[in-house]
Amino acid sequence: MTEEKEGLRIALYQPDIAGNTGTILRFAACMGLAVDIVEPAGFDLSDRNLKRAGMDYLEMAALTRHVDWQAFEERRRAEGRRLVLLSTRAAMPYADFSFSPRDTLLFGRESAGVPENVHEAADARLLIPMQPGARSLNIALSVAMAAGEAIRQLR
Template sequence: MAVPTGSGPVSLALYQPDIAGNTGTILRLGACLGLAVDIIEPAGFDLSDRALKRAGMDYLAMSRLVRHVDFAAFEAARRATGRRLVLFTTKATTRYTDFAFQAGDILLFGRESAGVPDGVHMLADAAVTIPMDGGGRSLNLAVAAGMAAGEALRQISWGG
């Protein structure tokens, strides 16, 4: 069983990501900010994908990637560590800037094409949203992860 590393102030988790380039960008973000990135499979691409490598550049070697064969394996590992699961979703009403993040939180993001299933929503300890005024369905996954990580780190006074 893969256990979320949790050695950073928070970590990022991607539920069955669809787009290799977004995942590569998030792995680069994690490497630069010292955050582990959990990937809950199956992904919509092979993790050796060229687009993933292009987006992650040479930062992939620095990234702390933890792979889980499915959500059940991820959830078992998370529960074993007692870490809080904070789901980012367009269905939430609490703004992410109004939420009190804590050290150790796992920030979970759904698939670019479909988000996460209701069962995952039910298991999250909290659900938050990034408000949008422009009428779009959702932000790009890597953009949302960057905004979320920045706000969580700001709140917990991460020193970088």
């Protein structure tokens, strides 16, 4: 898997579900987006569910693995990237935000989101508005919605 330094990026914080990560890698490969995975993941990255969901697109995916949050943050800051966190705790709707080509869109664990220190590190926190009583969307859908809006704005 290759590594890309330019353009919009998707980052997954300690993803839990191989199938979701595979779907996101497939989406990113098709859209020309790079993906960062902040480890540890809740599954082995050679998992067959990851491969099944990603199909033959995994070879096209521009993936960078980071051993932990600190390693990811050091790299992101060195590259001068803005960190945009998608969170159910945010107030600003994602469609009202002005995306930049140097943004990294960060998505938390399916089971627990991100810890407070990661939430605080974000330069912006965005919400995907939902109906009252709804807890959250599938992470792959959330990635597609937010990245799709960013791509629409930037292209």
